Amino acid sequence: MALSNPYQSYQQNSVNTASPGDLTLMLYNGCLKFITLGKKAMETGNIQEKNNNLLKAQNIIHELMVTLNMDVAVSKDLLALYDYLNRQLIEANLKNDSAILDEVTEFVTDFRNTWKEAIQLNRQKQFTQSGQA
Template identity: 50%
Template structure:
């Protein structure tokens, strides 16, 4: 019952979120799954690590698909997301925590910058 309530709450969060909020959720989700993959690798659970890595890859595909090509910065984001995707795939194939740490650091930078941009936009709006 509690899990059902949590799923309903999470579903409502997603359906009522702004595009900016959704992007932030994707960044946070990727960080959560990278952490899961790292822990799974430490526990020698390659299946769980693989599943978590695939979720990170899917988030990166989603982030790439939602970029607005009308803005020049989108090309830079696209290149960085593509790099992060390739590194995540490599980490998954090699079962390499160090590569996951690199991708995690990039996600942290994206998330923190995005949060700052959201705060600035709210102040101006």
């Protein structure tokens, strides 16, 4: 099935060709986007749009939770943090509390920035090793 929208085609191709690390980065960015949209909808009183966007953010957090490699020790800590963020998104949605969304945004931004730095360090390491071969 061909996608008629060139941007949609580009997005689909980006996802299909991204490394696992880049996919995780995309998830963090998407989560931040949907939290921001949910917060804006909350401020304008658009309950349906707020709910839809915060549910999308929750779905992304859930995806991050189920893709954790539980054989890695840090994954247990991440699972607990992701669970907390998911519960906070639910709470913010129910109570129309933008302060909770600010807290979640801060956590997700920190995760995203740390992940982005790890990807960059890994790429530098791979580049250095390939140059020595």
